[in-house]
Amino acid sequence: MALQIEPNALANMIADAEKSFPDECCGFVFGEESGTNRLILGMQVVDNAKPGDKRRRFEITSADYMKAERFAEERNLLLLGVYHSHPNHPAIPSEHDRLAAQPYFSYLILSVMDGRFEITRSWRLNDEHQFEEENIVQSVHIKKI
Amino acid sequence: MATVIIPTPLRKFTNNASRVSVNATTVKELVNDLSLNFPELKKHLQDETGNIRSFINIFVGDDDIRNLQQENTTLSNDTLVSIVPAIAGGSGDHHNVEFSKEELARYNRHIIIPGFGKEAQQKLKAAKVLVIGSGGLGSPVLLYLAAAGIGTLGIVDFDVVEDSNLHRQVLFGVDEIGQPKVAAARKRLLSLNPHIQVNIYNTQLNSQNALDIIKEYDVVADGTDNFPTRYLVNDASVLLNKPNVYASIFQFEGQVSVFNYTNAAGEPGPNYRDLYPTPPPPGLVPSCAEGGVLGVLPGIIGSLQALEVIKVITGVGEPLSGRFFTFDALSFETRTFNIRRNPANPLNGENPTIKTLIDYEQFCGMKAVEKPIKEISAKELYDWQVKGDAFQIIDVREPHEYDIVNIGAELVPLATVAAYAPNISRDTRVVIHCKMGGRSAKAIRELEEKFGFENLYNLKGGILGYIDEVKPELTKY
Numbered sequence: 045m046a047l048q049i050e051p052n053a054l055a056n057m058i059a060d061a062e063k064s065f066p067d068e069c070c071g072f073v074f075g076e077e078s079g080t081n082r083l084i085l086g087m088q089v090v091d092n093a094k095p096g097d098k099r100r101r102f103e104i105t106s107a108d109y110m111k112a113e114r115f116a117e118e119r120n121l122l123l124l125g126v127y128h129s130h131p132n133h134p135a136i137p138s139e140h141d142r143l144a145a146q147p148y149f150s151y152l153i154l155s156v157m158d159g160r161f162e163i164t165r166s167w168r169l170n171d172e173h174q175f176e177e178e179n180i181v182q183s184v185h186i187k188k189i
Numbered sequence: 190m191a192t193v194i195i196p197t198p199l200r201k202f203t204n205n206a207s208r209v210s211v212n213a214t215t216v217k218e219l220v221n222d223l224s225l226n227f228p229e230l231k232k233h234l235q236d237e238t239g240n241i242r243s244f245i246n247i248f249v250g251d252d253d254i255r256n257l258q259q260e261n262t263t264l265s266n267d268t269l270v271s272i273v274p275a276i277a278g279g280s281g282d283h284h285n286v287e288f289s290k291e292e293l294a295r296y297n298r299h300i301i302i303p304g305f306g307k308e309a310q311q312k313l314k315a316a317k318v319l320v321i322g323s324g325g326l327g328s329p330v331l332l333y334l335a336a337a338g339i340g341t342l343g344i345v346d347f348d349v350v351e352d353s354n355l356h357r358q359v360l361f362g363v364d365e366i367g368q369p370k371v372a373a374a375r376k377r378l379l380s381l382n383p384h385i386q387v388n389i390y391n392t393q394l395n396s397q398n399a400l401d402i403i404k405e406y407d408v409v410a411d412g413t414d415n416f417p418t419r420y421l422v423n424d425a426s427v428l429l430n431k432p433n434v435y436a437s438i439f440q441f442e443g444q445v446s447v448f449n450y451t452n453a454a455g456e457p458g459p460n461y462r463d464l465y466p467t468p469p470p471p472g473l474v475p476s477c478a479e480g481g482v483l484g485v486l487p488g489i490i491g492s493l494q495a496l497e498v499i500k501v502i503t504g505v506g507e508p509l510s511g512r513f514f515t516f517d518a519l520s521f522e523t524r525t526f527n528i529r530r531n532p533a534n535p536l537n538g539e540n541p542t543i544k545t546l547i548d549y550e551q552f553c554g555m556k557a558v559e560k561p562i563k564e565i566s567a568k569e570l571y572d573w574q575v576k577g578d579a580f581q582i583i584d585v586r587e588p589h590e591y592d593i594v595n596i597g598a599e600l601v602p603l604a605t606v607a608a609y610a611p612n613i614s615r616d617t618r619v620v621i622h623c624k625m626g627g628r629s630a631k632a633i634r635e636l637e638e639k640f641g642f643e644n645l646y647n648l649k650g651g652i653l654g655y656i657d658e659v660k661p662e663l664t665k666y
Contacts, residue, residue: 101279106246123197130280138281146198146274
């Protein structure tokens, strides 16, 4: 399982994560798939709809989810997953992340320490509903959408 | 025929179809029909009793069926139905902490306190607290924090349990003498509360490892007995932005404060360096080992420290931030001073100069080059014995240990070693042993430092090592 990310898409995720600090940010990622390898070509920032304290949780509304599915369909891309940030916390999925996770999706987690981006790691559920890490391959310059 | 839009994550269960036509007149029928046609999909849509799973939302047109007639919402031929997975997550906090039946029973007297309740208990379980030093202060702090249900406790200590610890270090008993404190502490805490996790660090906290260890925790409780470690813990806590619940004791006096506590407005409170920018000259303030301490005092002060840890975590009450509490056991007088941040604080004042950890031994003027202790293996000792070489052998364990098993050494319990110095030979080799080698190393350091001995050898692995290697017929304990 390898994951490549178009540099602009990654830069936009990082900018969103740092801007939202100390709150968690969230959004969708889109792209292509070949076998178990994935290529993320674009992203979409979504409002963190978690009511109240957003520093440890995120939530995406059904309306935003449906919009993302339509976006993917219109551009002939796959909705490959979700990104979110972990402010002052490692880029490792929490138990809460795991319980709420959907099959198939890549879950990209951006760790932001004291407002500064540190690392992105990506995780996918296996058939036992446990997360397995996807290897993020050094980003290369690939076409933009 | 209604058309269902299958969300991307579930398409692998519908042979990659994004739209499926279903013959159904209600949502309930539709879900049942999908489950029947795509058995793999079923567990993602319905729970064991056939109800639609809580993290699946179903929309008929643009409306959530929760706002219509739920599962009984009717469908017409051209209706577009969307299955929408709930997308959520996050690094998590106490809200998603759950308790087993046993835990709920265990923590019942906490949970029923008005203003504390289940939420505070969830915060305790979600919390990670690092206790530095498992001695006089660490004992009550660890016992009460473990009992209170702190989910993850870390303990840093490099010492072994000695008989002279037991008058105040109530975590341990005679059975643990000679064992590393962290291992003995962990065992005791898990027997008190099996619902928690205890991580142990059998090492001296230093500038190389402090940030790595402390960064894994939410709150630090400093129960150390020396200035270099106190400044180290303080500086590391400030650099990592962690609250540091501080306590110290000496003879009949105790002190408590909460340092570097970030309040609701996001402002950090004062830290140890606001109070004491530089350490006292070496030797001016002795440690407990040198100056003595009334055994019950760390029990009192450590309990107050545990209380402040619990308040910092739960947010219940007013933590002792910006205040400095002192207790005089002789006069039974307590005082609470107000303290504030000092603009000249080199860590987080107006012009910070300390950005990484420094050499704290040097900073406190205590830089001592420790020369290694000479050692002898059990086999070498046995050779000396067999050959009849001249040497003296001293056992620094306690009399009851000696009664269990001994190898004919002179019994000189560790606390009495200095007084025995005149009886220790200077012109033959002297082997000193204990149960495992920790106490005898201390005895050798003390004798070397105070009396200048150069002929002392530590028996590697203590009497237990000796039994293992050369006398397996002797009793082990």
